[in-house]
Amino acid sequence: MELLNTLALVAMLVSALAIIVLVLMQHGKGADMGAAFGSGASGSLFGATGSANFLSRATAIAAVVFFSSLMVIGFFHSSAKTELGVMGGVSSQSASPLPSDADKSKASGSVIPE
Numbered sequence: 001m002e003l004l005n006t007l008a009l010v011a012m013l014v015s016a017l018a019i020i021v022l023v024l025m026q027h028g029k030g031a032d033m034g035a036a037f038g039s040g041a042s043g044s045l046f047g048a049t050g051s052a053n054f055l056s057r058a059t060a061i062a063a064v065v066f067f068s069s070l071m072v073i074g075f076f077h078s079s080a081k082t083e084l085g086v087m088g089g090v091s092s093q094s095a096s097p098l099p100s101d102a103d104k105s106k107a108s109g110s111v112i113p114e
Helices: 002-025 032-039 042-046 050-079 101-108
Strands: none
Touching: 002 050
């Protein structure tokens, strides 16, 4: 189970990096002016409209992989039944009751006349 958790974590990291790269590679609606300054090289690689279609589909696939691996990791952590947080490692101890007045006087050394 630990191996599957590690694989899901690796898949999540790789897909997150892929999403970042793919989003940065996509052209916005105002990218026509940018193409005049040399960023139109992707048009020759994917065709005239192929780059937008390919990049958007690749981004969608990476997003599906990211969210599915996130759900798998969340499932494993919820089923682990481990206590997380600040008080996770503290053992619960019952508090001792307060001493009564008679116990206080015996502890101080004074004798109560009977």
